Amino acid sequence: xxxxxxxxxxxxxxxxxxxxxxxxxxxxxxxxxxxxxxxxxxxxxxxxxxxxxxxxxxxxxxxxxxxxxxxxxxxxxxxxxxxxxxxxxxxxxxxxxxxxxxxxxxxxxxxxxxxxxxxxxxxxxxxxxxxxxxxxxxxxxxxxxxxxxxxxxxxxxxxxxxxxxxxxxxxxxxxxxxxxxxxxxxxxxxxxxxxxxxxxxxxxxxxxxxxxxxxxxxxxxxxxxxxxxxxxxxxxxxxxx
Amino acid sequence: xxxxxxxxxxxxxxxxxxxxxxxxxxxxxxxxxxxxxxxxxxxxxxxxxxxxxxxxxxxxxxxxxxxxxxxxxxxxxxxxxxxxxxxxxxxxxxxxxxxxxxxxxxxxxxxxxxxxxxxxxxxxxxxxxxxxxxxxxxxxxxxxxxxxxxxxxxxxxxxxxxxxxxxxxxxxxxxxxxxxxxxxxxxxxxxxxxxxxxxxxxxxxxxxxxxxxxxxxxxxxxxxxxxx
Numbered sequence: 001x002x003x004x005x006x007x008x009x010x011x012x013x014x015x016x017x018x019x020x021x022x023x024x025x026x027x028x029x030x031x032x033x034x035x036x037x038x039x040x041x042x043x044x045x046x047x048x049x050x051x052x053x054x055x056x057x058x059x060x061x062x063x064x065x066x067x068x069x070x071x072x073x074x075x076x077x078x079x080x081x082x083x084x085x086x087x088x089x090x091x092x093x094x095x096x097x098x099x100x101x102x103x104x105x106x107x108x109x110x111x112x113x114x115x116x117x118x119x120x121x122x123x124x125x126x127x128x129x130x131x132x133x134x135x136x137x138x139x140x141x142x143x144x145x146x147x148x149x150x151x152x153x154x155x156x157x158x159x160x161x162x163x164x165x166x167x168x169x170x171x172x173x174x175x176x177x178x179x180x181x182x183x184x185x186x187x188x189x190x191x192x193x194x195x196x197x198x199x200x201x202x203x204x205x206x207x208x209x210x211x212x213x214x215x216x217x218x219x220x221x222x223x224x225x226x227x228x229x230x231x232x233x234x235x236x237x238x239x240x241x
Numbered sequence: 242x243x244x245x246x247x248x249x250x251x252x253x254x255x256x257x258x259x260x261x262x263x264x265x266x267x268x269x270x271x272x273x274x275x276x277x278x279x280x281x282x283x284x285x286x287x288x289x290x291x292x293x294x295x296x297x298x299x300x301x302x303x304x305x306x307x308x309x310x311x312x313x314x315x316x317x318x319x320x321x322x323x324x325x326x327x328x329x330x331x332x333x334x335x336x337x338x339x340x341x342x343x344x345x346x347x348x349x350x351x352x353x354x355x356x357x358x359x360x361x362x363x364x365x366x367x368x369x370x371x372x373x374x375x376x377x378x379x380x381x382x383x384x385x386x387x388x389x390x391x392x393x394x395x396x397x398x399x400x401x402x403x404x405x406x407x408x409x410x411x412x413x414x415x416x417x418x419x420x421x422x423x424x425x426x427x428x429x430x431x432x433x434x435x436x437x438x439x440x441x442x443x444x445x446x447x448x449x450x451x452x453x454x455x456x457x458x459x460x461x462x463x464x465x466x467x468x469x
Binding site: 081133136137140144148153157159160161167171172175176178 | 392404405
């Protein structure tokens, strides 16, 4: 391969955030630092013991997945139906996929904590049920995307499904609340002042920031991949045309 | 009058679908036979000395109803695939919403038909003392059917253009059915237990709100799912 071609290829991969993704490296370092701080330098909670430390991973992941990732997904989907820019569709699906990963973290860490503190892996509690159904809806969204060949049709279907899912969430929320709830009430994000000791609050905020950064890094990488796929597809279409 | 012609066109499409179903009876037969089989299978899936059949009945009713409904919803737009019949509908000089409303009305007729068989069957097989609760159950059934049909018709229109249509419909539609099934089953339980309907007020309001929101949202969303 000629030297200049190889060079331009390397430059291209750097431009798309290829081999060295500094945001991702910083995010991983921040998450590791948070875990070290949570495990070794944050006091153990009096009643729940060591199990409470899962909270530093569980709650920020839930916040990032449910509010940031799926919020962005719904917003990008609505904008797609309006503006019809393929990048919005790629952004929505990237955010859905990364959000699914964080929801999986929530659904895995929750039962581990629950088994220790509640004595049960799972309860059909409002928040748990809502999170589980959200996870299933996003899974359905991604499977639907995989099943539609036509790119434009896929984008429109996904956007419609994402918006209907956003409408559905209040209904699932309401229906599971008409049952009963066992989940701890919000400690940090509530109208009155956070009722967490200062050291724990610092760890929590650090965890929130690092998980948010990890989300941004993963979203960037996934979006770059979606763009790369799109340009490869476009090149293919041109070659066969 | 655009409004009248939309509804008139919707009624013509609904009548066509109902006529096709009445003549072939393909989906209706499989849906009702499935409902009866499932009612029998569910009975043996529990220990009758541990759980009384009366406690099972509302849950069984709504589970079999949901799955037999999916059988009909799959056919709704699937039937338009052969000979590209859907192109005929799309080129007709009618509003796109009329196609959706027509399909939805036909599906509603289908679901009510399944209910007319499934509800008495479960009442008989599970020895449910309905009495005056029957009208309440019928009302809950209608409210639930509207919600299921609104969402199910839209997803049926979407999944026919995918690679594994009939496999995908339950995966996409069932999460949307959750609030409906939950509310309907809870309201039915209240009614069957002989408690006043006001006790199930929250669930019935939830059903009504779901119907309004999703009937409107799915009608608006349908034109976005068709190729231009």
